Amino acid sequence: MSGNLWGYGKEDGPSVWHKHYPSAKGNQQSPIDIVPHQVSHDPSLGPIVLNYDHCTSISISNNGHSVVVEFDDSDDRSVILGGPLVNPCRLKQFHFHWGGKGCCGSEHSVAGKNYASELHLVHWNAVKYRTYGEAATAPDGLAVLGIFLQTGDDHRWLHMITDALFMVKFKGSVTDFRGFNPKCLLPSSLHYWTYPGSVTTPPLHESVTWIILKEPITVSERQMSKFRMLLFTAEEEDQRMRMENNFRPPQPLKGRKVRSSV
Ligand SMILES: NS(=O)(=O)c1cccc(F)c1F
Numbered sequence: 401m402s403g404n405l406w407g408y409g410k411e412d413g414p415s416v417w418h419k420h421y422p423s424a425k426g427n428q429q430s431p432i433d434i435v436p437h438q439v440s441h442d443p444s445l446g447p448i449v450l451n452y453d454h455c456t457s458i459s460i461s462n463n464g465h466s467v468v469v470e471f472d473d474s475d476d477r478s479v480i481l482g483g484p485l486v487n488p489c490r491l492k493q494f495h496f497h498w499g500g501k502g503c504c505g506s507e508h509s510v511a512g513k514n515y516a517s518e519l520h521l522v523h524w525n526a527v528k529y530r531t532y533g534e535a536a537t538a539p540d541g542l543a544v545l546g547i548f549l550q551t552g553d554d555h556r557w558l559h560m561i562t563d564a565l566f567m568v569k570f571k572g573s574v575t576d577f578r579g580f581n582p583k584c585l586l587p588s589s590l591h592y593w594t595y596p597g598s599v600t601t602p603p604l605h606e607s608v609t610w611i612i613l614k615e616p617i618t619v620s621e622r623q624m625s626k627f628r629m630l631l632f633t634a635e636e637e638d639q640r641m642r643m644e645n646n647f648r649p650p651q652p653l654k655g656r657k658v659r660s661s662v
């Protein structure tokens with residue numbers, strides 16, 4: 401039975417990840433608190449382009465840490481390009497981080513403000529690396545697009561995801577999830593902040609070019625509550641633990657520059 405290597409609890413959460421994952425104390429860790437007034441505007445930064453029109457979602461699953469939608473990344477059907485990126489990067493998966501009822505669960509914060517949740521679209525540099533695994537350990541291997549979720553009215557398309565969550569309640573569950581285009585989850589503006597960082601879950605590799613959209617999307621508290629009916633635990637486990645507060649707190653900037661497109 402695969403043990404629980406790490407989690408978000410008191411005994412296995414972010415404050416003890418460094419015991420098994422030394423990168424936790426590295427110089428380019430994520431997330432960070434973004435302070436807009438200290439960001440340097442870089443006019444050489446072009447717009448980001450999302451070519452998701454022929455994207456191929458395959459499945460939605462509960463990996464015991466979040467809910468993940470996986471894509472077919474066997475070719476360049478869905479890529480992110482432009483902005484700070486040298487090479488186009490292939491969409492591999494997206495997932496969310498969220499808090500408990502009514503409190504915040506984003507990973508990045510903006511001048512100390514946290515949002516209710518944060519959506520991460522994970523892409524990898526298939527121009528330079530042969531596999532995702534190889535890219536995941538290289539400094540220019542991954543590009544993650546971060547989108548903040550704030551609460552308000554219902555999001556018109558998020559129900560496509562929240563309606564499927566009952567199928568993946570337990571850790572280790574997976575179900576078909578085809579034909580979903582994440583373009584429907586984007587805000588109207590693609591203005592962004594960007595900085596060099598890490599994946600925010602173990603093994604915490606410093607392989608991510610972060611691209612964080614400035615404009616949040618709006619979802620309802622009712623839609624957010626459906627994420628909280630997911631469980632960190634598997635069906636056969638006695639202790640059922642609600643999946644919430646699955647976020648890492650901000651990490652030291654250590655001299656890194658956060659740049660903005662406009
Ligand atoms: N939270 S996260 O977007 O940094 C992330 C998590 C797991 C695998 C990744 F490749 C990744 F990017």
Ligand SMILES: [Zn+2]
Pocket residue numbers: 495496497520600
């Ligand atoms: Zn994430």
